[in-house]
Amino acid sequence: MPGMNPRHTVHAEGADLLESCRTSRVETELRERVIAAFDHPEEHTAISGVTLHVTRERVAPTLTLFHPTLYVVLQGAKRIILGGRQIDYSGGQLVLMGLDVPALVEITEADGKTPYLAVELAVDHEVLGELVALMPPRQPSRPQSVGVHPLPSSALTATLRLVKLMESPTDARVLAPSVKREILYRVLSSEGGDGLLQMVRAQEALTGIGRVTNWMHGHLSTPIAVEDLAARARMSVSTFYRAFKDATGTTPVQYHKMLRLHEARRLVALRSRSMVSISETVGYASPAQFSRDYKRAFGTAPAHEARYFS
Structure with missing residues (x-):
């Protein structure tokens, strides 16, 4: 380039090479x-x-x-x-x-x-x-x-x-x-x-979403309604839904389901309860639906995975 000192160019290239090697x-x-x-x-x-x-x-x-x-x-x-x-x-x-x-x-x-x-x-x-x-x-x-x-x-x-x-x-x-x-x-x-x-x-928005996700962690078996969650986050339903999806990449319902399945997997690994008891603990009324969702999430049915942990 016009006006550029060749020595400076060589020096800069040498410095870049040394930094790359380091x-x-x-x-x-x-x-x-x-x-x-x-x-x-x-x-x-x-x-x-x-x-x-x-x-x-x-x-x-x-x-x-x-x-x-x-x-x-x-x-x-x-x-x-x-x-x-x-x-x-x-x-x-x-x-x-x-x-x-x-x-x-x-x-x-x-x-x-x-x-x-x-x-x-x-x-x-x-x-x-x-x-x-x-x-x-x-x-x-x-x-x-x-x-x-x-x-x-x-x-x-x-x-x-x-x-x-x-x-x-x-x-x-x-x-x-x-x-x-x-x-x-x-x-x-x-x-x-x-x-x-x-x-x-973004702490203010994330604090509201965080209140909701923390509540979900503690209420895995509780049915959720987006209107109630939005009130807990102190947002309108539309603002909450958009903010929740921006922050977590998924909907409140899907997020709650994934939390329930993670807790179910922990309980399966402990081998201290029956599959029916575990499904009820994480809020599933139907053990069959629980087994289907579990297999979809983790690639194997809970009963099969329980044998793996034994």
Whole structure:
């Protein structure tokens, strides 16, 4: 380009290359440490709110309940089906979950040599609010329950330091809170910061939706009416319905059904009740309908899965 100093161009290209090499080394070490820590449970449970994911084979779509979470994805690929929306992500990306969200999840790329790898960090809303208050004002885009963004190298480096702390429980207790805070800050400062900002800026709407989802969690066997839920959220029916679907990717009725089925699966795994008792506990009047919905959600009938857990 006219007027551009060739030395500056070469310098910039060299700096980019060095940064790329450094990021590649960090990624390689982080992948190795995640696998090593995952294979030693006493390490990967050392830091509260941090979960390591290592999956060595592809997994068919499974109904999963997510919580407000940040995922640093290191390798492999996963697909989320949220209502009518399909979201694909893979190594080198950052995934943000803004609300309790039930969704179908499928691991699409993973094997013994290159497993699916991710580091999950639960979002501390109090720390997040403090960070947002300290940073320059910024208007986020429209709220989404799930966002996928490029993984900033600064967050990757901080994540490596966090995983290293798992080797020493004492170091983890003392230093992990500040490193988790740094990761949130690095993400807030990046393109993916919009997703975290939405958790704070959209708090009023999400608080109303959160009141409803919390109520649903505690009333799995109670029949629901959208009018009653809207009143609980302090919104009009139309506003509530739209806000609920924007936040969770599904309707209130479908959300409630998925919560009931998740609780049913937990009870099936405990093997402490009959199938009829479990279906009644989660609000099904018909055991046959319960079995059909359960099989549709999890791929097998509850009675068959009970034998698997035995």
